[in-house]
Amino acid sequence: MRRPLIPIVAAYAAGIVLRYWINNLYILGSMVFLVVFSMGIVLKKSRHTTVLLCIFLLAGVGNLTVKFSYVSQLAPYWNQEAYIIGDVINVAYGDIGQLKLQLKEINLHNQSIRLSETTLVMLTGEIENDENIVGKRVAIHGMIREPQGPRNFKTFDYRMYLKTKNIHSLVYGTFDGLDVIGKGEINPIIKAASQIKYKITQVVFRTLEKREAGLLLGILLGDRDQLDDEIYESFQLLGTAHVLAVSGLHVGILYMALNYLLKKTNIMIKAAVILMILWSYAAVTGFSSSVLRAVTMAMFLLIAPLLNRKYDAASSLLAAAFLFLIINPLLIIDIGFQLSFAAVISIILLYPPILRKINFVPKYWAELLGVSLAAQVGTWPIIAYHFNVLSLASVLVNIPIVLIVGYLVPIGIVLIAIGVLNLSFTSLIGFIVTIIIQLMLVIVDISASIPFAFLWVPSPSLWFMVSYVVFIGILVMGESMIKKYQLHRKKCLYGLLILYMMLLMIKALLPHPMEVIFVDVGQGDCTLIRTPQRKNILIDGGGNFQQGVVQKEKDIIVPYLFKNGISKIDIMFASHGHNDHIGGLIQVLDKIKVGYVVVGTEAFKTADWIAFEKKCKEKNVGIYTVKRGSEIVIDKDTVMKVLHPAETLIQSSRDDVNNNSLVLLMEYKNKRLLWTGDIEAEAENMMMDQYPRLDVHVVKVPHHGSVYSSTEQWIERITPEISVFQVGRNSFGHPHPKVIERYEKNNSLIFRNDENGGIRLRMDREKIEVYTSLSQEMK
Numbered sequence: 001m002r003r004p005l006i007p008i009v010a011a012y013a014a015g016i017v018l019r020y021w022i023n024n025l026y027i028l029g030s031m032v033f034l035v036v037f038s039m040g041i042v043l044k045k046s047r048h049t050t051v052l053l054c055i056f057l058l059a060g061v062g063n064l065t066v067k068f069s070y071v072s073q074l075a076p077y078w079n080q081e082a083y084i085i086g087d088v089i090n091v092a093y094g095d096i097g098q099l100k101l102q103l104k105e106i107n108l109h110n111q112s113i114r115l116s117e118t119t120l121v122m123l124t125g126e127i128e129n130d131e132n133i134v135g136k137r138v139a140i141h142g143m144i145r146e147p148q149g150p151r152n153f154k155t156f157d158y159r160m161y162l163k164t165k166n167i168h169s170l171v172y173g174t175f176d177g178l179d180v181i182g183k184g185e186i187n188p189i190i191k192a193a194s195q196i197k198y199k200i201t202q203v204v205f206r207t208l209e210k211r212e213a214g215l216l217l218g219i220l221l222g223d224r225d226q227l228d229d230e231i232y233e234s235f236q237l238l239g240t241a242h243v244l245a246v247s248g249l250h251v252g253i254l255y256m257a258l259n260y261l262l263k264k265t266n267i268m269i270k271a272a273v274i275l276m277i278l279w280s281y282a283a284v285t286g287f288s289s290s291v292l293r294a295v296t297m298a299m300f301l302l303i304a305p306l307l308n309r310k311y312d313a314a315s316s317l318l319a320a321a322f323l324f325l326i327i328n329p330l331l332i333i334d335i336g337f338q339l340s341f342a343a344v345i346s347i348i349l350l351y352p353p354i355l356r357k358i359n360f361v362p363k364y365w366a367e368l369l370g371v372s373l374a375a376q377v378g379t380w381p382i383i384a385y386h387f388n389v390l391s392l393a394s395v396l397v398n399i400p401i402v403l404i405v406g407y408l409v410p411i412g413i414v415l416i417a418i419g420v421l422n423l424s425f426t427s428l429i430g431f432i433v434t435i436i437i438q439l440m441l442v443i444v445d446i447s448a449s450i451p452f453a454f455l456w457v458p459s460p461s462l463w464f465m466v467s468y469v470v471f472i473g474i475l476v477m478g479e480s481m482i483k484k485y486q487l488h489r490k491k492c493l494y495g496l497l498i499l500y501m502m503l504l505m506i507k508a509l510l511p512h513p514m515e516v517i518f519v520d521v522g523q524g525d526c527t528l529i530r531t532p533q534r535k536n537i538l539i540d541g542g543g544n545f546q547q548g549v550v551q552k553e554k555d556i557i558v559p560y561l562f563k564n565g566i567s568k569i570d571i572m573f574a575s576h577g578h579n580d581h582i583g584g585l586i587q588v589l590d591k592i593k594v595g596y597v598v599v600g601t602e603a604f605k606t607a608d609w610i611a612f613e614k615k616c617k618e619k620n621v622g623i624y625t626v627k628r629g630s631e632i633v634i635d636k637d638t639v640m641k642v643l644h645p646a647e648t649l650i651q652s653s654r655d656d657v658n659n660n661s662l663v664l665l666m667e668y669k670n671k672r673l674l675w676t677g678d679i680e681a682e683a684e685n686m687m688m689d690q691y692p693r694l695d696v697h698v699v700k701v702p703h704h705g706s707v708y709s710s711t712e713q714w715i716e717r718i719t720p721e722i723s724v725f726q727v728g729r730n731s732f733g734h735p736h737p738k739v740i741e742r743y744e745k746n747n748s749l750i751f752r753n754d755e756n757g758g759i760r761l762r763m764d765r766e767k768i769e770v771y772t773s774l775s776q777e778m779k
Contacts, residue, residue, distance in 0.1 A: 005318040011053040015060020064329040072168035083107035087184030097123035125175040134194035137184040142173030152758035154563040193283035203419035207430040222246035239394025246285040251294035271302040290340035296320040346378020388562040393453040456591040516761040520753040522728030524580035533635040539573040542580035557584035575662040575677030577609030600662030676702040684714040705735020725752040
């Protein structure tokens with residue numbers, strides 16, 4: 001076999017993926033047996049090959065199992081305060097400071113406990129100085145916590161992300177409580193790299209303005225701490241953000257520059273010098289997946305002629321992937337790893353046929369266009385899945401951006417080299433760098449303003465991803481393989497298309513359960529209803545506090561909808577004009593098609609309500625006002641009844657905005673669910689007078705469990721089997737212990753977003769099943 005690494009790496013990676021997806025050992029064993037059996041049939045004439053691939057498949061399963069079995073040394077001390085002592089490995093400053101520590105000991109209950117583990121310290125408060133503390137030993141009082149999993153279904157898994165970095169516990173503290181107590185004992189290479197990075201940062205910020213300095217550091221070092229958020233978002237939307245995360249592009253530019261400068265040097269010396277500089281660059285930029293991949297491939301390229309071997313890019317790429325996945329199998333879910341390897345595979349496979357198809361373009365521009373298009377085709381589905389954006393302009397915009405970066409990287413390095421020696425000589429080069437960066441920003445701004453330069457898209461399904469890869473594979477399949485297996489390219493493509501369409505039809509015809517998801521948006525309300533007829537209903541969408549850090553609403557609701565494949569909201573209900581109920585709906589209107597909006601009253605013109613109305617008008621989304629007695633038929637089994645407000649609004653209450661919240665009763669078959677907004681006792685009393693019988697199966701507890709709501713009489717009237725508290729960490733005392741006690745007294749099963757994460761109800765005529773995202777188990 002010409003490239004034996006292909007089946008070996010594929011089998012090993014398949015084992016990792018199987019173990020990652022399947023937790024049940026019986027199902028995992030069955031799937032492994034099925035894969036092994038299938039390989040035995042396909043490779044029936046090659047028993048030794050079958051055995052070898054089975055070994056690598058099981059090795060992948062075993063390696064990830066071992067990785068998952070690791071238990072943090074801090075696990076016994078989670079949710080306890082302690083005095084932490086450790087050596088600083090890395091520092092990042094942003095809205096919240098982050099210190100990566102190699103722990104040495106913790107002091108807890110007057111007991112000193114020695115341990116050795118990497119952990120992440122999250123620091124709030126003002127930074128007192130900008131001293132480089134990497135390599136120093138520090139001490140801090142902090143709360144030890146377990147990293148949380150995804151707070152909503154199918155969303156970002158912070159715990160798993162940290163595991164890819166070999167971090168298994170968090171410590172929360174403040175900058176005020178951080179003390180430098182001496183010299184640390186960290187790897188001297190990491191310490192030296194940090195000192196170099198610190199010096200580079202000083203030179204850049206003393207030479208350039210803040211905006212240009214932040215962008216240059218992003219390009220040279222992949223450091224986004226000082227990068228303007230709006231600039232980064234523009235690059236991301238246009239598919240050019242890879243230039244701000246040090247990748248193979250940067251390593252390639254540096255390699256070509258060094259190769260040119262050392263072209264007359266002895267081949268051994270040239271290889272040694274280039275590798276020394278490239279690995280140093282990898283250390284300074286933090287050994288990211290993409291940089292490690294590029295430097296490793298460059299190493300194979302330089303070593304191949306020394307060993308009288310021909311360099312093969314595909315084999316080099318597979319060898320790098322295999323090596324990294326042996327060291328850390330969880331890298332397979334790292335976005336940088338996926339994008340880097342997908343881009344290179346695509347260039348290797350797609351660049352030659354693309355170049356042949358565009359032979360009418362001048363050679364130089366054809367080569368640039370071919371590389372850009374090949375890389376984009378390979379990474380589009382990954383970018384769409386993780387970032388929910390499809391950049392239609394990326395192929396063309398990447399050409400000038402990459403050309404500019406090709407000049408900016410070496411000029412930036414010269415600027416830094418001169419600045420380290422004497423800052424007074426950097427003004428001219430700094431002026432040139434500023435002009436180049438401003439040119440880049442102009443290109444990005446103009447491109448981002450072009451209609452349909454990018455589209456917001458839901459995360460593609462697994463079937464789509466697999467079909468896409470197979471489709472591209474058929475397109476680039478070599479003639480020798482087609483002849484060997486007697487395949488017909490067009491028939492294969494048509495067959496794949498028909499199979500995919502059949503799967504979509506089967507999915508559409510299969511029965512779909514009624515789902516009600518109480519989305520965890522922190523301290524706020526948001527409910528998504530997905531009916532069996534595929535209608536999507538959104539009730540409120542607020543929240544700005546989650547996982548102990550302040551977040552924008554767009555960072556919660558919109559990603560949740562996209563990650564769950566939702567590209568349209570049929571009806572949007574807005575209970576009232578407070579930010580914790582409608583703050584995130586503005587972003588939903590911006591990025592997702594909405595049929596129409598239903599509100600209870602437009603009498604209270606809060607600042608958030610005015611912004612919400614403005615966005616509805618901008619998007620041509622109608623706002624309809626309803627009142628008590630109104631009914632909205634969702635589909636043949638689902639009706640939404642309006643219980644409040646009445647035509648005459650409540651006035652002079654403790655909070656009129658809250659008390660005139662839209663209250664909805666959904667009837668699905670024989671099930672009744674109640675949404676109450678932020679009503680308080682006054683509104684509850686009015687509804688009890690109006691509705692003598694108001695028993696429900698599920699209630700969204702009023703006002704996040706406020707003491708001013710949920711009176712004993714109200715709870716006795718509605719008698720909910722399930723009570724959902726939409727609440728996050730807050731300073732209001734929500735939910736009040738007395739309120740929880742009242743619901744428990746009435747034998748209601750209680751679920752809370754702050755404790756359970758997202759809460760999903762699946763129901764039919766007979767039963768209601770409850771799933772929570774933090775446990776993923778049915779209740």
